[in-house]
Amino acid sequence: MQLIINGLVIGSIIAITAIGLSMIYKTLNFVNFAHGDFVAFAAYIAFFANKELGVHLAVAFLIAILATMLLGVSMEKVVWRPMRRKKASRTALIIISIGFALVLRNTLLFIWGGSTRCYDIPVRRGFDFFGATITHNQVLVIIVAFILMFLLHYLLSRTMIGKAMRALSDNIDLARISGINVDQVILWTWVIGLGLAASGGVLYGLVTAIRPSMGWYLLLPMFAAIILGGIGNPYGTIAGGMVIGLSQELSTAVLPTEYKFAVSFVVMAVMLLIKPEGLFGGAK
């Protein structure tokens, strides 16, 4: 029971962080290897605002999301858009993203050092739930994650911008000739994808320690989640994130905890062998 609860908590964090990775992968057709480091960046900004500026964690949460979106939008304007104009290939973009990942992670390391940090929040006893212990933070993570997933669903299915985003990820050229302002929508994709990633990062900091490498270790489970769910499919990604979170935690019943993230590697490799288009994807 305890493992299932831990799995759901980690799973919902993986799910909301991975949605952004998946959307950008599909829309811009490249893998952003810096995505995990955006997650860590958000956790550090929240830590900075909460502990060093002394604002309430809820305010720090919003500041972190805004800062991450801002960073993402500046990267789009300074790097990704000009590179698209130059017709740079996917592989060039992947290498640039890994370079940026190194820059971002080591900037965090440079400023705040390698030791683990945590927010300035009171430590409270967890409560009993069918023989397992749940902490308040874990409940908070699950609630916030589900609110965000619901908001995303509303945005994608009911708003113009959401529909434009789905059109873009379906076929960027068709979207362009049907009069959608492609650059604008790509900007929105970054804003929403990184906003979700940033929320996931702040929440992750609530249930685990904040370290510069936290995003790096989340990257592999995120990849596994999007491959399971099918790239570009936000609902599949949510399901994939839950599956990965649960299987990581349940694996600790039989395997040493150090191999937690090896589980996502194995799931991913098996999935690529048998059904690379994802659990819910049709054959393409």
Place this chain on the structure above:
Amino acid sequence: MTELLGAILPYITTILLFASIYAVFALGLNLEWGFTGLINFGHVAFFAIGAYTTVLLNISGCPLIISVIAGVALAGFFGFLLGIPTLRLREDYLAIVTIGFSEVVRSILLNEEWLTRGPFGVHGFDRPFQDAVPYQHYNTFLLILFVAILAIVYFALERLIQSPWGRVLKSIREDETVPYALGKNVFSYKLQSLIIGSAIAGLAGTMLAFYITYINPCTFKPIETFYAWIIVILGGTASNKGTIVGAIILWAFFSGTKFIDRIVPVPFESHQMGAFRMIVIGLLLMLLMMYKPEGIFGRKEELALSD
């Protein structure tokens, strides 16, 4: 004058030793990425497999030369295993799977103490000709040996890529539908490139073990992979000569930044220096890819950068 030379010479030997090891390591990547267009973000895993296999076999009594061959072969074999699920798919899947693989390998090295001695690492293995060469000249001997290995790998690769086999690799890099239409088994060629590149990384791993005489899982962090990437891209993708020059530049930069605080005061603490060096490497990767993707010796036409 001779005094100054005596003080500088060990530093230069060190730089050249590391440069030759990393040149071999990066030549493996250049075959995969430069000539075939494969994105391997887990190159360090094969480096580690080569080093660990060699030294573990050797300390359990296996002759050195057989241990080295086993290390190289096993590294190649793991390249084969990783290639199977990924090389039929889009190029980014190989990047994702290899980056994961390198972390899995490192956590196995850390946790399976019965096999790898865990975080304490391995030392006390033989080094080539250690009884024949006097101790005070051993590093000089090693440098000669490493330069010879580098030369052999370099000329073997040059021959390979100028052969018909190498031309198929380049055509895969340019547009894999063309060799496919000509009846070439594209998947098999990619797999061969990955196996050879991984085996070369394994060889570099054994060289590293012989030089530093002590290896532990921290020797094989993911960042080592990106040292190879920066070497290849800086020197010039698809240029083996450029790769060797890139390796020398990188190690000169490393030792330069290690001693820079003795010449000019640097306002960082020591852990910040490490982070700063990584920031420079990351920025350099980004800027090179954005503004000079062909590097120093590469040619623009020889880039796997068109879809």
